Amino acid sequence: MNNIMQLRTFKNIHRLPGNLGRYLILITLSLIIMAPVFTAVSGSLRTNGDFLSKPFALPHENIQWQHYTGILEDNSFWQSAVNSLLITAGVTVLNISLASLLAFAFSRIKFFGREIVFNILSIGLLFPVVVALLPVFIQVRDMGLINNLWGVIFPLVAFGLPGSVIILRTFFRAVPIELEDAAYIDGCTRIGFFRFILLPLARPAIASVATLQIIAGWNEYFLPLLVLTDPKKWPLPLGVMQYQGQFGTDWARVMAYVTILIIPAVFFYLMTEKYIVTGLTGGELKG
Amino acid sequence: MAATRSGILSGAGEKIVSERFRREIGKTFTVLLCIVPGMVVFFLFLLIPIFQSARYSLYDWNGFGPLQNYVGLDNYRLLFENKVFQSSVQHSFQIMVMSLGIQLPLAMAMALMVGRGKLFGRRLFRTILFIPFVFSEVITAIIWRYVLHPSSDGLVNVILSNIPGYDTVGWLADKDVVLYSIFAVITWKYFGFHMILYMAGLQAVSKDHEDAARIDGADEKRVLRYITLPLMGSTIRLTVFLSILGSFQQLVIIWVLTQGGPVNSSQVITTFLYKYGIKNFKLGYGSATAMILFAITLIFSIGYQRIIMKQDYGDMA
Numbered sequence: 099m100n101n102i103m104q105l106r107t108f109k110n111i112h113r114l115p116g117n118l119g120r121y122l123i124l125i126t127l128s129l130i131i132m133a134p135v136f137t138a139v140s141g142s143l144r145t146n147g148d149f150l151s152k153p154f155a156l157p158h159e160n161i162q163w164q165h166y167t168g169i170l171e172d173n174s175f176w177q178s179a180v181n182s183l184l185i186t187a188g189v190t191v192l193n194i195s196l197a198s199l200l201a202f203a204f205s206r207i208k209f210f211g212r213e214i215v216f217n218i219l220s221i222g223l224l225f226p227v228v229v230a231l232l233p234v235f236i237q238v239r240d241m242g243l244i245n246n247l248w249g250v251i252f253p254l255v256a257f258g259l260p261g262s263v264i265i266l267r268t269f270f271r272a273v274p275i276e277l278e279d280a281a282y283i284d285g286c287t288r289i290g291f292f293r294f295i296l297l298p299l300a301r302p303a304i305a306s307v308a309t310l311q312i313i314a315g316w317n318e319y320f321l322p323l324l325v326l327t328d329p330k331k332w333p334l335p336l337g338v339m340q341y342q343g344q345f346g347t348d349w350a351r352v353m354a355y356v357t358i359l360i361i362p363a364v365f366f367y368l369m370t371e372k373y374i375v376t377g378l379t380g381g382e383l384k385g
Numbered sequence: 386m387a388a389t390r391s392g393i394l395s396g397a398g399e400k401i402v403s404e405r406f407r408r409e410i411g412k413t414f415t416v417l418l419c420i421v422p423g424m425v426v427f428f429l430f431l432l433i434p435i436f437q438s439a440r441y442s443l444y445d446w447n448g449f450g451p452l453q454n455y456v457g458l459d460n461y462r463l464l465f466e467n468k469v470f471q472s473s474v475q476h477s478f479q480i481m482v483m484s485l486g487i488q489l490p491l492a493m494a495m496a497l498m499v500g501r502g503k504l505f506g507r508r509l510f511r512t513i514l515f516i517p518f519v520f521s522e523v524i525t526a527i528i529w530r531y532v533l534h535p536s537s538d539g540l541v542n543v544i545l546s547n548i549p550g551y552d553t554v555g556w557l558a559d560k561d562v563v564l565y566s567i568f569a570v571i572t573w574k575y576f577g578f579h580m581i582l583y584m585a586g587l588q589a590v591s592k593d594h595e596d597a598a599r600i601d602g603a604d605e606k607r608v609l610r611y612i613t614l615p616l617m618g619s620t621i622r623l624t625v626f627l628s629i630l631g632s633f634q635q636l637v638i639i640w641v642l643t644q645g646g647p648v649n650s651s652q653v654i655t656t657f658l659y660k661y662g663i664k665n666f667k668l669g670y671g672s673a674t675a676m677i678l679f680a681i682t683l684i685f686s687i688g689y690q691r692i693i694m695k696q697d698y699g700d701m702a
Binding site for chain 1: 411412413415416418419420422423424426427429430431432433434435437438441448495498499504510512513514516517519520521522523524527528529530531532534536538540543573578581582584585630633634636637641655658659662663668671672675678679682683686
């Protein structure tokens with residue numbers, strides 16, 4: 099027993115230098131990754147001159163809140179925030195509704211042409227909206243949706259569908275067929291099975307799809323830029339671009355806007371990390 | 386008698402048939418209810434527009450009025466003769482090569498470090514390395530515009546100015562440097578994504594195989610080379626695929642950082658499309674550019690999946 103303990107200790111000591119090297123690399127890389135974010139946040143609380151000459155200094159005396167009050171007292175910021183919320187909510191709700199119905203049909207009902215329809219949908223995986231901006235813009239215009247939030251929401255839903263369907267289909271498939279049979283024997287209809295058994299079971303998968311769609315809707319830049327001609331309809335990514343166009347190299351001021359957008363993103367990430375990771379890796383990565 | 390009998394039979398048969406028929410109708414109705422709404426949105430806002438651009442690419446069209454100035458393949462000819470377009474394609478390929486050669490190995494190294502084993506602070510490191518993925522591309526680009534600012538105010542220049550004899554580098558203004566700067570920003574934002582995929586792949590690798598190799602006397606290098614990496618083959622093939630596609634699909638970060646400049650030295654296919662097609666209202670010309678981008682994507686994807694990823698899939702298209 100004692101010998102084994104000694105052996106263990108010895109083994110760990112032997113490992114330590116290896117781990118030290120690991121820590122050194124990981125800490126260096128973490129610092130490199132966080133440095134831009136850190137300077138952005140701390141800079142936003144200082145004067146521009148102070149920020150630019152000493153980027154790594156902490157805001158100590160006379161913290162400059164005016165960059166923040168300037169933004170938060172401006173109606174156009176709140177207008178953009180509301181627009182962003184509307185677009186994100188619309189994209190997420192529509193995407194989940196349509197994708198779960200599609201995934202249900204693709205996973206639990208055998209019908210003629212199922213694989214063909216699914217394969218057609220899968221083509222969409224290859225094209226993010228950003229490479230199809232031009233034809234999508236023309237289509238949105240032809241449908242009279244210019245300067246309408248739906249003109250942003252519908253294309254984002256369409257481009258998000260293939261990924262969402264694949265995540266949900268994989269999950270729906272894993273639900274045992276016995277459960278379905280039991281439901282039918284008890285007099286459940288197909289739609290009833292979907293609504294009352296499959297959907298509640300699929301909550302984690304739906305949460306994953308939702309987080310990915312929220313990120314996509316909240317961050318989209320070019321599509322609203324083309325579709326929404328009236329600045330009153332602009333979401334936050336356009337708002338911050340306009341702001342940085344206006345104030346150029348008054349970096350401290352621009353970084354205040356950036357910080358305001360980073361804070362909810364970080365909180366959202368910390369709350370939903372599990373679901374984001376599940377969504378991206380098809381449920382393979384845990385913890 | 387015979388007539389009655391057949392009458393009874395056919396009556397029962399009718400009943401079965403009508404019951405079946407009713408169920409079929411019910412099923413068809415359910416299927417339609419499930420797939421029609423989603424597929425309509427998909428066709429209207431994704432598939433039809435993409436096919437339409439094939440047609441637009443044959444016209445000289447400013448986007449207003451009817452399509453009538455048919456020019457055949459002229460837009461394509463103009464594109465292929467355009468020096469800026471040629472260099473844009475080349476830049477896209479350069480970003481792709483750098484992604485495969487630098488970004489993926491970095492992601493793999495980090496996944497091996499934090500992906501498993503007992504390491505204090507594992508989750509914290511994972512969170513930090515992955516978090517840029519959730520920042521919007523606009524935010525990313527704005528922050529990095531400051532970090533890489535060509536003047537002596539930019540963060541990188543401030544840091545490096547501590548080195549004696551360092552001369553301010555125009556990270557985003559020097560045409561020989563700008564593409565590398567952009568690649569650094571793309572790596573900052575996206576390598577965490579690949580790392581997460583590798584971590585998932587690593588968890589699927591059984592410890593037993595590695596331990597067996599260690600018992601047989603293999604050192605860590607060999608275990609990695611001959612056991613771990615081959616077992617992660619499907620994940621690696623997937624990330625290579627996503628990374629190549631992603632390299633051709635970068636737009637927002639590059640546009641906000643440089644708009645393709647200085648003098649087109651960071652122009653890629655997507656920024657070229659936006660600048661010369663959409664902004665200038667040369668929609669036919671832009672559509673031709675989009676078609677080339679689609680063609681590259683499609684040919685590559687089909688080829689890659691048929692040849693390289695064939696072994697991995699029963700599931701994805």
